[in-house]
Amino acid sequence: LVVYGCMTFTMTLYIPLLLLTLLSLVSGDIFDAGDDGQLDDYDDVWQVENIDDYKKTSHNFNSVNIPDEQPTATVPQRDSIIVNARKRRELNLAYDDEWMSKPEMLELNEDTDSVALSEREASDGGTIKFNTRYDIPRTLEPGDFIEVIGTYNKATFSINLKANNGHNYLHIGFRPTHTTVMNDALPHWGYEVRDSYPAFASGKNFKYTIMVDNECYRFFLNDELRSKTFPFRFNKLNQESIKNVAYVEVSGGGNGLKINKINMPGNKKHELYVNRDSFNNKISELKKIVTSKIAGRTLDKLKSYANSNEGSISLFKLELLEKIKSSGSIIDINNEEIGWLLNNREALEMLMTSGDLLNNNWRKAVKIVAEIIKQDPEAKEGLKLRLAVATGLTFAYPVRSQAIWSNLIDGIERYHQFVEWAKEKLFFTPFYQGTAWHLRYIVGSWQTNEEHIWARENILQDYKNEDKVADVTHKMVKYKLYNDDGVSVHSGAAYYYYKPITLEAFHKIGAVCGGISRFAVGMAQAHGVPALMVGQPGHCAYIWYRRGKWVLGNDISGWSKSDTHSYIQYSWKRKAPFFPAMDNAQKNLNNYKLSEKLRFAARFSEPHDKFEVIEAASSICPQNYAVWQEMELALEEPTLPRDVVHQALINELTSIRKANLKKKNVVLEKPISSDCNKGSANRISDQYSSHWGCGNTVATFTIDLVQPCSIEEIKINWWGWSKASVYSIYAADNAGSFTEVKTQKDEEVKGWFNHWSTIKGWSGKAYKLKMVMKNGKLDPWGYKQYFGIRQFQVFGFEHDHLVNVALNKPSTATAINDGNDSTVWEPTVDDSAVEIDLQKLTFAENVVVRKTGGSNGRILVEGGIGSEITSKDGSSGEVTFEKLINKALLEFDGEDFKVKEISILGRSYSVKQIFSIIIRKAYENADYVKEDLLEYVKNIEFDY
Numbered sequence: 001l002v003v004y005g006c007m008t009f010t011m012t013l014y015i016p017l018l019l020l021t022l023l024s025l026v027s028g029d030i031f032d033a034g035d036d037g038q039l040d041d042y043d044d045v046w047q048v049e050n051i052d053d054y055k056k057t058s059h060n061f062n063s064v065n066i067p068d069e070q071p072t073a074t075v076p077q078r079d080s081i082i083v084n085a086r087k088r089r090e091l092n093l094a095y096d097d098e099w100m101s102k103p104e105m106l107e108l109n110e111d112t113d114s115v116a117l118s119e120r121e122a123s124d125g126g127t128i129k130f131n132t133r134y135d136i137p138r139t140l141e142p143g144d145f146i147e148v149i150g151t152y153n154k155a156t157f158s159i160n161l162k163a164n165n166g167h168n169y170l171h172i173g174f175r176p177t178h179t180t181v182m183n184d185a186l187p188h189w190g191y192e193v194r195d196s197y198p199a200f201a202s203g204k205n206f207k208y209t210i211m212v213d214n215e216c217y218r219f220f221l222n223d224e225l226r227s228k229t230f231p232f233r234f235n236k237l238n239q240e241s242i243k244n245v246a247y248v249e250v251s252g253g254g255n256g257l258k259i260n261k262i263n264m265p266g267n268k269k270h271e272l273y274v275n276r277d278s279f280n281n282k283i284s285e286l287k288k289i290v291t292s293k294i295a296g297r298t299l300d301k302l303k304s305y306a307n308s309n310e311g312s313i314s315l316f317k318l319e320l321l322e323k324i325k326s327s328g329s330i331i332d333i334n335n336e337e338i339g340w341l342l343n344n345r346e347a348l349e350m351l352m353t354s355g356d357l358l359n360n361n362w363r364k365a366v367k368i369v370a371e372i373i374k375q376d377p378e379a380k381e382g383l384k385l386r387l388a389v390a391t392g393l394t395f396a397y398p399v400r401s402q403a404i405w406s407n408l409i410d411g412i413e414r415y416h417q418f419v420e421w422a423k424e425k426l427f428f429t430p431f432y433q434g435t436a437w438h439l440r441y442i443v444g445s446w447q448t449n450e451e452h453i454w455a456r457e458n459i460l461q462d463y464k465n466e467d468k469v470a471d472v473t474h475k476m477v478k479y480k481l482y483n484d485d486g487v488s489v490h491s492g493a494a495y496y497y498y499k500p501i502t503l504e505a506f507h508k509i510g511a512v513c514g515g516i517s518r519f520a521v522g523m524a525q526a527h528g529v530p531a532l533m534v535g536q537p538g539h540c541a542y543i544w545y546r547r548g549k550w551v552l553g554n555d556i557s558g559w560s561k562s563d564t565h566s567y568i569q570y571s572w573k574r575k576a577p578f579f580p581a582m583d584n585a586q587k588n589l590n591n592y593k594l595s596e597k598l599r600f601a602a603r604f605s606e607p608h609d610k611f612e613v614i615e616a617a618s619s620i621c622p623q624n625y626a627v628w629q630e631m632e633l634a635l636e637e638p639t640l641p642r643d644v645v646h647q648a649l650i651n652e653l654t655s656i657r658k659a660n661l662k663k664k665n666v667v668l669e670k671p672i673s674s675d676c677n678k679g680s681a682n683r684i685s686d687q688y689s690s691h692w693g694c695g696n697t698v699a700t701f702t703i704d705l706v707q708p709c710s711i712e713e714i715k716i717n718w719w720g721w722s723k724a725s726v727y728s729i730y731a732a733d734n735a736g737s738f739t740e741v742k743t744q745k746d747e748e749v750k751g752w753f754n755h756w757s758t759i760k761g762w763s764g765k766a767y768k769l770k771m772v773m774k775n776g777k778l779d780p781w782g783y784k785q786y787f788g789i790r791q792f793q794v795f796g797f798e799h800d801h802l803v804n805v806a807l808n809k810p811s812t813a814t815a816i817n818d819g820n821d822s823t824v825w826e827p828t829v830d831d832s833a834v835e836i837d838l839q840k841l842t843f844a845e846n847v848v849v850r851k852t853g854g855s856n857g858r859i860l861v862e863g864g865i866g867s868e869i870t871s872k873d874g875s876s877g878e879v880t881f882e883k884l885i886n887k888a889l890l891e892f893d894g895e896d897f898k899v900k901e902i903s904i905l906g907r908s909y910s911v912k913q914i915f916s917i918i919i920r921k922a923y924e925n926a927d928y929v930k931e932d933l934l935e936y937v938k939n940i941e942f943d944y
Helices: 002-027 051-056 085-090 271-294 299-307 309-326 336-343 345-352 362-375 382-395 411-423 429-433 436-443 449-458 470-476 489-496 503-509 513-526 578-586 589-604 607-620 631-635 642-660 678-684 911-922 927-938
Strands: 072-075 078-081 106-109 114-117 132-135 145-152 156-162 168-174 178-182 194-198 204-213 216-221 247-253 258-263 531-536 539-546 549-553 672-674 692-694 698-718 726-732 738-743 747-750 756-760 766-774 787-798 833-852 858-865 868-874 878-893 898-909
Touching: 156 204, 168 204, 204 271, 247 258, 271 299, 271 309, 271 589, 299 309, 299 589, 299 607, 309 336, 309 345, 309 362, 309 589, 336 345, 336 362, 345 362, 345 382, 362 382, 362 411, 382 411, 382 436, 411 436, 411 449, 429 436, 436 531, 436 578, 449 503, 449 513, 470 513, 470 539, 470 549, 489 503, 503 513, 513 531, 513 539, 549 578, 578 589, 578 927, 589 607, 607 631, 607 642, 642 833, 642 858, 642 878, 642 911, 672 678, 678 692, 678 698, 678 787, 738 766, 766 787, 833 858, 868 878, 878 898, 898 911, 911 927
Parallel strands: none
Antiparallel strands: 072 078, 106 114, 114 258, 132 247, 145 204, 145 258, 156 168, 156 247, 168 178, 178 194, 204 216, 531 539, 539 549, 672 698, 692 787, 698 756, 698 766, 698 787, 726 738, 726 766, 747 756, 833 878, 833 898, 858 868, 858 878
């Protein structure tokens, strides 16, 4: 009964998964029940970066007691894990090792240290039987490599390194969907380290290389590194197992797979192993040069260096080479085209400021750009250079064909095809005007060249323009859960009759949200307009570049719940709002370039100078999200003086205060509450036209203006005809007491539906606003709401909320700023001055001194930051100051008097507040990114 129950559960769980997988292999795609637009992928490489940490774990391979948790090492973007059996099941990585039977004979060629498979043709196109063995002639050592060369065609096979006792010390399993690597023997799975890489391209020749490095393997596909490090298996005595590897075994086969040659270790060491030290030395030399130009220099000199040809090339070259090194790769810097790329300012800046690489394969990106330049020397400038860089960055990561998902699109061939189409003027304006970053989301199209031609020939004429091209999907693709023969879309390939899933197939057969969005993206890209897929909960949408900004299409959940689709590269983070954020940086490209150079240069600055450099980078281009991620670390430097931080922020704060002098919508992003539909109250005063509604017969909402504001005008955009025919607007003073200032009698109304009411302002300052609405009208859509507001805008000016910023702050005479008039301080000949540390960057408007007895005398007030001091004097007991300071010094000249209290009226700003104001302004059109950064700033510990 127990066995039967387990089998029933297992079959129930795995048969649907098996059927789904089989369908995906035929169609080349994987559809899930929700069609959320996310393909099941294995693209992110899991790596154990610290071999010593791995060796310290308890590896008793004969134990059957598998613990629930294993030590985890962390790398950017995805965790490196040592997977146990239970964890593997949680990750849905169950691995099947059912191989074909009967061995295939291999013949040794002693002269070339290689093994050639005796080829034969079979009715099934040729198969490779399991347990094909070749003895390794000697003990493996660092620098050795094994090459397996053949032709792949959707087969399942494996390459195994085994000991004489048959234990598997390295298992590389190749499947149509992915490649899995493990470093433990099959009978003892549970403690193995496990990686997963993208699958091979079907129908292509391949060379798979296993290189032995120091305490780890490295894997290459067609000479491109696929993993930075993959640890040897260590036995329970923590001794490396590579010494026990005795032979290579090839297992599996089918579907026309051919293994033509296996090259075994000989006298030659791998190129990476041989040239790595020389490559690293080049980086070290360049690092010394850059450090000598940066360390100890003033910020102005550093900016000048970063803006020079020498500085720009050196900084970005060093950053690029270090990225390549960090991925475990090297590059031939003596190659003519690569040398040109590394030493041409325009090209190098373009490469390094056109977005991130998902798999960090900068080596491949550089090689693609270099090969394009070699084939087309005109690609060194203008549109061709932008297209070449876009192609290199995009195709450094596999770009698949939507029609047949297992097929990869050739990047260099695509470059040449797009150049020809560009000459024929087949694209819309965004293609010719976009930066290399924008072009990445055109050349990265999942559609074949034939589909692009079909798209341009078949688009509806009314939509053949850059403002409407993506939206044609809603006219050309029918939303159909079942095809004309009744087959469900969730059947995968069967829905499309097991034919390639092309744009034409979507058009003729139909689709649900995934296909509709894919069609929109394909249509836009075919016409030279940037576009890409995004996933939403249970849904697939798209974003595209329309009228100079990214917009959402086929949307049901909004930007905040939209993620970049699998297999599409993104910058900074996966959330879709990061595309508008990067777009803002690209529109300020020269500043973004300088900001990035300064961000990198900060790593070579003196520790106490890093913040000043990072802050300058954020000031030059606040839209550079990466800079903000390094701000906290710079502020944590123990040797960083507070005055340096405040001095660096003076210009920023001055600009902020000047901006406050301008008329603006003072309720935007201010705290708001309502007695009805409380969860949506923020919609009343946000910058969008989404509505807030209320079904009560009386409704009230209150807005905290945070600062005192003078109001000049109020504008209300009503929802439908659900307008209050009677309402009152109240303003609160500093004590919180509300007074009625306006009613519906003061409004000017335009229109009768979705109409606007305009109310003129009043004199005085308001700290809060409250609106009470009565006599509403039920909405016309049946939501039973009497009041509806799309936008509530209040235009006016913000003013400082002046408080005593000196109260209880550290001072040399605590009696004078403790808020207690009964405690006094009496100056003497030797002690006639008081210093007050205001701690935060403060706008001091005036200084008030309350004294008792004696002559008034003279009061000298000095305030400033660091060595920059401003002095003002007076004798009336009040000094107008109006300066940004963080400390104040008061000197008294008089006789027989005592000081009761000193008040400094003004407004203080913490570093967090200043950063938050800057971020709100810089990301006003990217709400999710803004909230992400505000949360980051909130956690900064430096709060002065």
